[in-house]
């Protein structure tokens with residue numbers, strides 16, 4: 720089976736309004752293909768990590784106290800099949816925070832009020848995500864439609880599945896459709 724990326728996530732409460740950030744922000748390098756080809760099957764953390772930053776307080780001020788921002792950082796990393804140890808969690812977090820601060824010209828490091836970091840091991844432990852894979856089964860050609868695990872068990876007639884790794888697939892809107900489809904299927908079978 721093919722699995723999706725593992726997330727390395729950093730949640731910051733930051734003092735001050737950060738002009739250099741919008742609601743959605745991408746911080747990438749100039750070797751996208753080489754980076755993408757390597758990163759998901761590597762046994763080490765990314766060098767010069769690429770990452771996404773979301774600041775929902777830019778659109779909804781209630782997301783952070785007055786004069787502050789809530790900063791969510793998502794860095795795609797190898798899952799636990801390829802990189803088992805996350806002892807370098809602090810080092811990767813520091814790299815990303817330093818890099819982000821330099822790129823936007825804001826001293827994030829010295830204005831952090833709260834910080835929570837989740838590495839793939841914690842994603843696996845906290846939410847039972849297989850090997851820390853963030854979006855579960857991938858959507859390659861061999862894993863879509865009829866090739867994807869069905870929402871009804873092949874052996875037990877009264878056992879149904881809902882969620883990202885069954886049909887139609889992964890991501891919140893699709894998972895909601897999955898729940899509708901399985902409900903319809905149960906009602907039809909009943």
Ligand SMILES: Cc1cc2nc3c(=O)[nH]c(=O)nc-3n(C[C@H](O)[C@H](O)[C@H](O)COP(=O)(O)OP(=O)(O)OC[C@H]3O[C@@H](n4cnc5c(N)ncnc54)[C@H](O)[C@@H]3O)c2cc1C
Nearest residue numbers: 726728845846847853854881882883884889890891892894
């Ligand atoms: C960092 C990150 C960012 C994402 N961003 C987006 C996005 O922007 N847009 C988007 O569409 N999707 C996004 N996704 C994907 C989306 O969150 C998932 O596809 C979706 O949540 C999957 O829903 P689910 O119900 O299958 O599983 P989950 O949401 O993982 O729910 C499964 C639940 O079951 C519980 N559980 C697990 N094992 C057990 C057990 N043995 N006993 C009892 N309870 C158990 C878990 O605690 C969890 O609450 C993101 C995922 C991650 C990790």
